[in-house]
Amino acid sequence: MVEQDGEWYVGWSPEVPGANGQGHTIEECRSDLAAAIALILEDRREDGLRGIPSNALRETLTVG
DSSP, rough: OOOEEEEEEEEEESSSSTTTEEESHHHHHHHHHHHHHHHHHHHHHHHHHOOTTTSOOOOOOOOO
16 A cells, blocks of 8 residues: 655555555655565564474465
8 A cells, every 4th residue: 555645655565564665756665665575574484484394395485
C-alpha cells in the first residue's frame, strides 16, 4: 500500500509487519519497500534456520 504524505510517498506491507518504505516518487517508495521486505525476510530466514540439523534438506522456494 502506498499513500502520499506531503512531498513523500510512504508505503507498507500489511502481509509483512514492520516493512515500510518511502520516496519522493512512487517508484522510489516501491523500491525502498521491496528492499525492506527483503531484509526482513532474510532476518526471519536466519532465525528460522538456527538449530536446524546439519543433514536437513534445505531448498529455496520462489513464489512468483
